[in-house]
Amino acid sequence: MAETVVSPDSELVGALRALANPMRLQLLSWLRDPERHFPLEGAIADPAEVGVCVSHIQAKVGLAQSTVSAYMAELQRAGLVRATRVGKWTHYKRDEERIARLVATLGQTL
Template structure:
């Protein structure tokens, strides 16, 4: 008799896929403590409340704006970050509750 394992949670798979890219993982780590990693004197919004502007992420990562936007969109689709528009700029911040839920789900799965 063959045991068929249940399929993994698709949300967990999407989150792990998003985190499999080293730069996306690095960006998520930077967003954990934005005051430490990004210049606060040039912020146009509170990084703890609204998030970090994509232009600051771009400058720190040294990547093209389109690449950073694509990376952040992937993290957003995985539910790891939330995006907020401030004027013409997009700001990103971590979704701490979603990250905690995924860590719990990973612990149950493995």
């Protein structure tokens, strides 16, 4: 009897693709505890509530703003972070509920 081929969950595949880049994985890890990992003096929003400004992320990693923005956009498309605009600045925060669902899906899939 032939086994039915089940295609993997597209959300899971997108998340794994986003996390395959070591810097994106590191950024997501740092965002778990933003007060510890980012220089937040001068922050215009609460990092625990709103997230970390992309300029603070850029200051930590030392990459071009466009590169950091591209990395964060990829994490956002994968549903791992949420973006919030505060004035002209974009802040990023982990989507803990979505991450938990993806981890559960991964556990059931593998």
